[in-house]
Amino acid sequence: MTMVAATTTIVARTATTVRCKRPLQRLLHLPPPPPQQLLLRSKSSVPSSSTPNNPADEVFDRSSNAASTFDVKYNLDSSPPIYNNKIRSNDFDSLLQKLPFSPSPDNTKIGWRRRQLNITNANPIKPYPKSSRISIRPSKRHPPSFFPPYAHNGSAPNNSSSTLDTVLLHNDTSIQRMRNAGQLARQLLNYICSPSIASVGTTTEQINNILHNATIKHGAYPSPLNYMGFPKSVCSSINEVVCHGIPDNRPLELGDVVSFDVSCYVEGVHGDNCATVIVGDVLEEEEKEEDHATAASGDDGVVVAHESNKTPITTTTTTAAAARDWYIPPHKTQFTSDEEQERIITARRLVQAALEARDEGVAACKPGACLTDIGAVIHAVSDAYGYDTVRHYRGHGIYEEFHRAPFVKHFRNEDRMELLPGMIFTIEPMITEGNAECYEWNDHWTVVTRDGGRCAQFEHTVLITEDGVEILTLP
DSSP, rough: OOEEEOOOOOOOOOOOOSSSOOOOOOOEEOOOOOOOOEEEOOOOOOOOOOSSSOOOHHHHHHHHHHHHHHHHHOOOOOOOOOOTOOGGGHHHHHHHSSSSOOOTTOOOOOHHHHHHHHHHHHSSOOOOOOOOOOOOOOOSSSSSSGGGGTTTTOOOOSHHHHHSEEEEEHHHHHHHHHHHHHHHHHHHHHHSSSTSSOOTTTHHHHHHHHHHHHHHHHTOOOEEEEEEEGOOOSSEEEEEEEEOOOOOBBOTTTTOEEEEEEEEEETTTEEEEEEEEEEOOSHHHHHHHHHHHHHHSSSSSOOOOHHHHHHHOOOOOTTTTTGSSSSOOOOEEEEEEEHHHHHHHHHHHHHHHHHHHHHHHHOOOTOBBBHHHHHHHHHHHHHHHTTTEOEEEEEESSSSSSSSEEEOOSOOOOOOOBOTOOOOEEOEEEEESSSOOEEEESSSSEHHHHHHSOOOBEEEEEEEEEEESESSSSO
């Protein structure tokens, strides 16, 4: 779950590395655990390279090649527009006139980017009826330790200096707790993102109930539920919704771009991750196989069969993590119209960019690196694809508190804080099809792009290790 922009208090301490001389936030070392056998590094650990790790210009070149390859394959013009902080919403229409497009017999004056914005604006996401909040009562199965502090009263987090300007350096015991929470959160995410669940005609309310029940069954509390009053157990953000979408009774439609932000509270800590799917963009044979796999996995379906018996997709990044991460089923190949085909293909492009952005952000992490490096490489991916990256919502530290320092910007910035072994935080870029300016609905949660451009998001929780970075949210 994303964290709204926050200002942290920088206190005196200076890093000594050549690349990242800057003040550091106050560090709190957790006490060492009792003596125990040395744990072997998890398979999700990614050793850092001895060479500079993915500078932004190299990332831009790599993502530009990936975008160009995609555009050639699907006959989309590959020249990206350039977005920056100076563009305002009232300037955006004039900018759109300059965007590249693929000529077509029936419409040669506007391109695919403008057409997709027009489609979204003609049929925007609107508030739909929702069921009332589900409450979980204390019981023998759910003792007080089962609940996060806000579960019963919806209280705001404690924004004290201990959470806003103190960065935790975790020990082996707290790391293992976070690893367990992260792995469960990922299994739950895999489950609801499977094509048999995130399917045409299913409502996000139904998916919320499936996720809620699976989370409870596995001894965890769904972290979003009643967090500052949030009424559901998962955030579901469709098309132009950037983040914090509230599940409702709107049926999912073919080609919808849906981000599911899944978090759980287990053993006193939070696990947090997010992924984006394209509804209905799967071969018919694959859909049938998914139905069978989900049925075979039992009531909760948390252990998703397709994760274990298929090769995960390899993105265009060069990180070891990317090669074994997010599985995307074979794409739909038959379409009822050119408009449907373009809608889905351009959605694939946006999702590919968001996945690359997250993976490049992860790859920028290693001890001695700069916090600002993460935003720089994510912004480079966004630029390479001709998209924009949201600035108002950020990644965050996470532990017993849902959100805490450090706060991770997904755009170019000057937050020059040295990354040290033991730090844990999320990387969760939100990449927009048009301009990243966004606003919040009157429900005080749902955030949408101002111009109607679709948005895609992927998220990992990561740990800085002695030799690189470990992804805690792998299944």
